[in-house]
Each structure stands twice: as structure tokens, then as C-alpha cells.
Amino acid sequence: MLHFVIVPKKQKTDSKGIKFSKNVVIGIVIAVAVASLAAYFVINSSSNGGVPFFTPAKNNFIVAKYYQDSGYAFVSKSTTSGKKSPGASSVNPAIHITLGSVEAIHMINEDSDSGSKHNINIDEFNVHSRDLGYFESQAITFVADKAGTFNYYCSIHPEMKGSIIVE
Numbered sequence: 001m002l003h004f005v006i007v008p009k010k011q012k013t014d015s016k017g018i019k020f021s022k023n024v025v026i027g028i029v030i031a032v033a034v035a036s037l038a039a040y041f042v043i044n045s046s047s048n049g050g051v052p053f054f055t056p057a058k059n060n061f062i063v064a065k066y067y068q069d070s071g072y073a074f075v076s077k078s079t080t081s082g083k084k085s086p087g088a089s090s091v092n093p094a095i096h097i098t099l100g101s102v103e104a105i106h107m108i109n110e111d112s113d114s115g116s117k118h119n120i121n122i123d124e125f126n127v128h129s130r131d132l133g134y135f136e137s138q139a140i141t142f143v144a145d146k147a148g149t150f151n152y153y154c155s156i157h158p159e160m161k162g163s164i165i166v167e
């Protein structure tokens with residue numbers, strides 16, 4: 001991205017005009033370049049549909065685990081207060097999302113027991129994480145622009161899957 005500043009000759013002779021010193025002009029050129037670069041990255045930070053968004057995303061934390069008795073599973077990491085019960089309700093939880101909202105899926109692999117890698121995918125929203133090793137995490141932001149019930153899943157372990165309900 002190049003920015004050319006053309007200073008007309010008139011301006012130099014016009015004593016009423018605002019004169020900028022060379023350093024100020026260079027400063028403005030740099031500021032404009034930085035601002036356009038920042039805008040470029042903000043607009044390109046959208047992950048599905050190329051729709052730019054500027055609102056903070058709602059966070060959804062999900063953890064990949066392995067249980068001796070039940071095998072591989074996604075577990076929700078609720079940020080709301082309440083009892084920490086590792087009951088069946090928190091395994092492969094249904095994620096409820098408001099239509100049109102900006103959502104961030106934070107996936108964390110806390111599977112130290114099997115040592116397997118895990119990933120998370122939501123095909124309809126073009127969400128595909130890397131294969132994450134133990135204690136690796138990845139956050140993926142998307143716009144929930146379709147209503148309905150969709151699956152999130154780990155492509156390595158078919159039993160790791162749950163519903164995303166957008167309404």
C-alpha cells in the first residue's frame with residue numbers, strides 16, 4: 001500500500017495556507033498507512049462469509065477430554081456460577097446461540113489421559129480448528145448467520161459431537 005502526497009506549488013507561495021513541516025507530513029503519511037493497514041486487518045478478521053464485524057464476540061469455551069469409562073468427549077466449560085458436576089449433561093453439550101450474533105468458539109485440548117489430538121468443526125459456519133495437542137487451544141470467531149440445528153464435531157473421533165442450536 002503506497003501513499004503519495006502531492007504538494008501543489010501554489011501552497012508553497014500561499015502564506016495564508018497551513019504549512020506543514022517535512023516531519024509533520026511524513027508523520028501524517030505514516031499515520032494514514034497504519035490506519036489503513038489496521039482497517040484492512042479488522043475487515044479481514046471475519047472468518048465466514050467475508051462479512052466484517054466490529055462487535056465483541058460471545059465466548060463459548062469447549063474442552064476435549066478422555067474418560068476411562070465413556071471415552072472421548074467434548075465438555076462445556078461454563079463461565080456461569082454453579083456446581084461443578086461432571087455429570088452427563090455437560091458431556092457433548094448443546095450450544096445455544098442467538099441468530100445473527102458474533103460467536104467465538106474457544107477449543108482447548110485437556111486430554112492428558114489418551115494424549116490424542118483433537119479438533120473442532122462446524123461445517124455450516126466454516127469453523128475448522130487445527131489438530132490440537134495436549135493443552136493447545138484455538139479460538140475461532142464466526143457470525144451465526146443461519147438458523148437451525150447443526151453439529152459440531154471432532155473429525156478424529158466420531159463420538160465427539162454435539163449440537164449447535166441457532167435461533
Ligand SMILES: [Cu+2]
Nearest residue numbers: 118154156157
Ligand atoms: Cu477428538
